[in-house]
Amino acid sequence: MTETETIYALSSGAGMAGVAVIRLSGDQAFKALHALDGMAEPKARMATLRELKDPVTGARLDNALVLGFKAPMSFTGEDVVELHVHGGRAVLAGVFGALSTVAGLRPAEPGEFSRRAFENGKLDLTEAEGLNDLIHAQTAAQREQALQQLDGALKDLYEGWRARLIGHLAHLEADIDFPDEDLPEGVSGAVLPQILVLKDNITQYLVDNRRGEALRDGFRIVILGQPNAGKSTLLNALARSDVAIVSEEAGTTRDVIEVSLDLGGYPVRLIDTAGLRDGVSDIEKEGIRRAEAKAADADLKLVLVRADEWPDIPEAAKRWLDEKAILLITQVDRAKMFHVEHSEALSGIAGHVTVSAKSGEGMTDLFDTIQHYVMGAMAPRELPSLTRIRHRRALEETVEHLARFTDNAGIDAVLAAEDVRMAARALGKITGRVGVEDMLDVVFSDFCIGK
Ligand SMILES: Nc1nc2c(c(=O)[nH]1)N(C=O)[C@@H](CNc1ccc(C(=O)N[C@@H](CCC(=O)O)C(=O)O)cc1)CN2
Ligand SMILES: Nc1nc2c(ncn2[C@@H]2O[C@H](COP(=O)(O)OP(=O)(O)OP(=O)(O)O)[C@@H](O)[C@H]2O)c(=O)[nH]1
Numbered sequence: 001m002t003e004t005e006t007i008y009a010l011s012s013g014a015g016m017a018g019v020a021v022i023r024l025s026g027d028q029a030f031k032a033l034h035a036l037d038g039m040a041e042p043k044a045r046m047a048t049l050r051e052l053k054d055p056v057t058g059a060r061l062d063n064a065l066v067l068g069f070k071a072p073m074s075f076t077g078e079d080v081v082e083l084h085v086h087g088g089r090a091v092l093a094g095v096f097g098a099l100s101t102v103a104g105l106r107p108a109e110p111g112e113f114s115r116r117a118f119e120n121g122k123l124d125l126t127e128a129e130g131l132n133d134l135i136h137a138q139t140a141a142q143r144e145q146a147l148q149q150l151d152g153a154l155k156d157l158y159e160g161w162r163a164r165l166i167g168h169l170a171h172l173e174a175d176i177d178f179p180d181e182d183l184p185e186g187v188s189g190a191v192l193p194q195i196l197v198l199k200d201n202i203t204q205y206l207v208d209n210r211r212g213e214a215l216r217d218g219f220r221i222v223i224l225g226q227p228n229a230g231k232s233t234l235l236n237a238l239a240r241s242d243v244a245i246v247s248e249e250a251g252t253t254r255d256v257i258e259v260s261l262d263l264g265g266y267p268v269r270l271i272d273t274a275g276l277r278d279g280v281s282d283i284e285k286e287g288i289r290r291a292e293a294k295a296a297d298a299d300l301k302l303v304l305v306r307a308d309e310w311p312d313i314p315e316a317a318k319r320w321l322d323e324k325a326i327l328l329i330t331q332v333d334r335a336k337m338f339h340v341e342h343s344e345a346l347s348g349i350a351g352h353v354t355v356s357a358k359s360g361e362g363m364t365d366l367f368d369t370i371q372h373y374v375m376g377a378m379a380p381r382e383l384p385s386l387t388r389i390r391h392r393r394a395l396e397e398t399v400e401h402l403a404r405f406t407d408n409a410g411i412d413a414v415l416a417a418e419d420v421r422m423a424a425r426a427l428g429k430i431t432g433r434v435g436v437e438d439m440l441d442v443v444f445s446d447f448c449i450g451k
């Protein structure tokens with residue numbers, strides 16, 4: 001299969017619909033349209049009504065709205081034809097059957113239209129990823145982040161850094177080639193601090209609490225505490241749905257139970273876990289192991305302690321109390337005349353709330369406290385956030401090369417210049433400017449068919 005093959009796919013959603021869009025891209029796209037409508041090529045970018053027939057049987061397929069784009073002025077940069085047909089099963093089957101009889105056409109792979117757009121320079125890799133994120137966006141904040149990335153916000157940031165490095169590299173190389181009188185002394189002297197500043201900028205940029213990734217994947221809030229603390233009851237209350245089994249038996253929950261919520265436009269994954277104690281059965285031990293694994297990479301932890309036990313906090317719960325934890329004193333309806341006494345457990349954490357899932361006391365306060373935390377963690381930063389581990393790895397690699405540059409700068413100008421070149425390459429991998437052939441399959445296989 002060569003890249004010039006013409007591809008087609010359903011680009012609208014599957015299932016019955018008022019209108020469905022079938023997209024064709026490649027140099028046979030208009031020929032294929034002619035095979036179905038027998039008419040002259042429609043004017044580029046002008047919607048036209050056409051009767052489509054099966055080229056082999058002559059059977060009528062649909063009255064379709066047809067839209068053509070001529071290369072390179074199209075989404076993919078190739079000739080593109082869109083068939084806007086009635087979205088019925090028989091219509092789609094008929095049109096796909098007809099297209100399969102046209103020579104030089106084949107069904108598109110997932111993400112193949114976007115991949116061609118990338119290969120034809122219409123999108124860089126971060127923009128293509130932004131497009132995919134936009135299609136999967138579930139909340140307003142996810143949509144906004146994806147749109148920014150699709151608009152080139154990450155591309156501009158990383159290409160800007162790369163351009164700065166390449167500028168510095170030119171100076172370093174000039175220094176190496178003309179070490180003496182041709183250039184004033186001190187050129188490399190000026191480059192060093194400039195590269196150090198850039199290295200610091202990137203290093204600081206990486207300290208982001210996974211903001212962009214959490215926005216893309218969902219902010220993970222893990223509910224932790226000893227058996228019968230009321231974790232599953234709390235999950236059900238926050239999710240406003242009877243998701244997890246609740247019982248007075250200690251050790252009810254063993255599996256990790258996850259619910260997705262939209263918290264003021266921010267996607268949240270609320271995770272209930274097994275009660276923390278010295279596990280009795282092997283199954284419960286495994287449940288606790290999973291609970292602790294979730295706790296370790298939580299974006300926020302809700303650590304539950306029962307009011308009738310307060311201020312005693314079991315060691316298994318106490319170890320999760322840190323700046324990413326909210327302490328919940330639960331089942332306060334069961335403790336008479338309860339008030340939170342001073343405890344050292346209250347310092348160094350993100351907050352504490354006293355609640356009763358039964359009476360509803362404190363639940364509004366809890367909701368507000370969580371929402372406040374999530375909003376703070378997800379608030380837009382000055383620079384657009386990286387959204388994938390792929391970006392993070394490449395930026396870490398960039399910083400490593402720049403650290404090596406600083407080590408070599410005083411010793412060996414040739415080695416140091418090579419470090420800068422490698423740093424620029426690592427940055428170029430994010431946007432797909434260099435050395436990414438092996439990565440493209442991974443990036444685009446994640447896309448939908450028809451995109
Ligand atoms: N029917 C339909 N709707 C759609 C799309 C599509 O492909 N078809 N899109 C698909 O994702 C999105 C729109 N995105 C598009 C992006 C670029 C071009 C395009 O033709 N670009 C040309 C010309 C640019 C211009 O006119 O300014 C180019 O880049 O050269 C088309 C659609 C959303 N809606
Ligand atoms: N009175 C009162 N009872 C509660 C409250 N929250 C939970 N319970 C009860 O406490 C018991 C344990 O609740 P669960 O939500 O199953 O506790 P859990 O922390 O999930 O327990 P495990 O899954 O065993 O770790 C159940 O009988 C609940 O009905 C509350 O706020 N007030």
Ligand SMILES: [Mg+2]
Binds near residue numbers: 231233245273275
């Ligand atoms: Mg439970």
